Amino acid sequence: MRLVFLGPPGAGKGTQARELAREWGVPHLATGDMLREAAAAGSRFGIEATRYMDQGALVPDDVIVGLMHERLAQPDAAKGFIVDGFPRTIAQAEALAALLEDTGQALDRVIFFDVREGELLRRLTGRRVCRGCQAVYQLVLAPPMRPGVCDKCGGELYRREDDSETTVRSRLEVYARQTSPLLDYYRRRGLLATVAGEGPIDAIRQATRQAAGG
Ligand code: AMP
Numbered sequence: 001m002r003l004v005f006l007g008p009p010g011a012g013k014g015t016q017a018r019e020l021a022r023e024w025g026v027p028h029l030a031t032g033d034m035l036r037e038a039a040a041a042g043s044r045f046g047i048e049a050t051r052y053m054d055q056g057a058l059v060p061d062d063v064i065v066g067l068m069h070e071r072l073a074q075p076d077a078a079k080g081f082i083v084d085g086f087p088r089t090i091a092q093a094e095a096l097a098a099l100l101e102d103t104g105q106a107l108d109r110v111i112f113f114d115v116r117e118g119e120l121l122r123r124l125t126g127r128r129v130c131r132g133c134q135a136v137y138q139l140v141l142a143p144p145m146r147p148g149v150c151d152k153c154g155g156e157l158y159r160r161e162d163d164s165e166t167t168v169r170s171r172l173e174v175y176a177r178q179t180s181p182l183l184d185y186y187r188r189r190g191l192l193a194t195v196a197g198e199g200p201i202d203a204i205r206q207a208t209r210q211a212a213g214g
Contacts, residue, residue, distance in 0.1 A: 001026060001081075002081060002105060002106070002108050003081070003109055003111060003212055004082075004084075005083065005113065007112055007114070007197065008115065008176075009168070009172065010120040010124040010168075012115070012201070013084045014033075014084055014134075016204060017030065020205065026080040026081050027076045028084060029081050029083045030085050031088075032053075032084075033134055035050075035059065036160075045063075050161075054161050054162060055167065056162055056167040056171040056174060057170070057174060058088055058174060058178060061091045061092055061095070064086060064088075065092060065099075068083075068096065083096075090182065090185055093185055093186075109191055109192075109213065111193050111208060112183060113197035116198070120172060121172075122140075125165050126139040126140050127159070128148075129157065130152070130153060130155040130157055132153045132155025133153040135151075135152050137157060142201070193212075195211050
């Protein structure tokens, strides 16, 4: 099972990918999480990436493709994967196809999470993330049981630097300009499935299972 979860920031890709990857026993490969981990570890690479992330801009294609190349070469990715937050440009999509082709693989499906812009803004500005396990909460729609504390691992919840309203607006613009052309790109290749990304999380999860063909 080789899947890409595609959609604007706040569409729920990460929430669904994390749970379904666990359910299906495949790795969840999230470029945003990888970049934030590198930044938290204080590596030069991570600090460099933060300059783009904090502005809501995309990290350059060659950097991200290099990161993904390394990650896909690890043994756990051989049995399948869910990629979340990558590709975000046509150049990245072409690089991904080439990387997979080199090892005789191909994507099975690209699942697009469809959510209206007003809803995205509402979700992102109230989003909190666990420093420990990356679980995502939403202060209004899906709050933690204890304020500031992760229900799953007891970790500290924080607001991502790029979830401020101004940066969220830039990220949505970047998505519209650079990432949304991927919808046509994958539709033409017969890989695109769309899931309505609003409503109860469990219903969206069930629709995602169906869209993945399982
Ligand atoms: P995310 O966690 O997916 O919302 O990503 C957070 C930020 O990381 C983005 O706003 C970008 O700055 C950077 N990023 C993550 N994935 C990519 C990608 N595939 N290409 C370029 N930049 C990325």
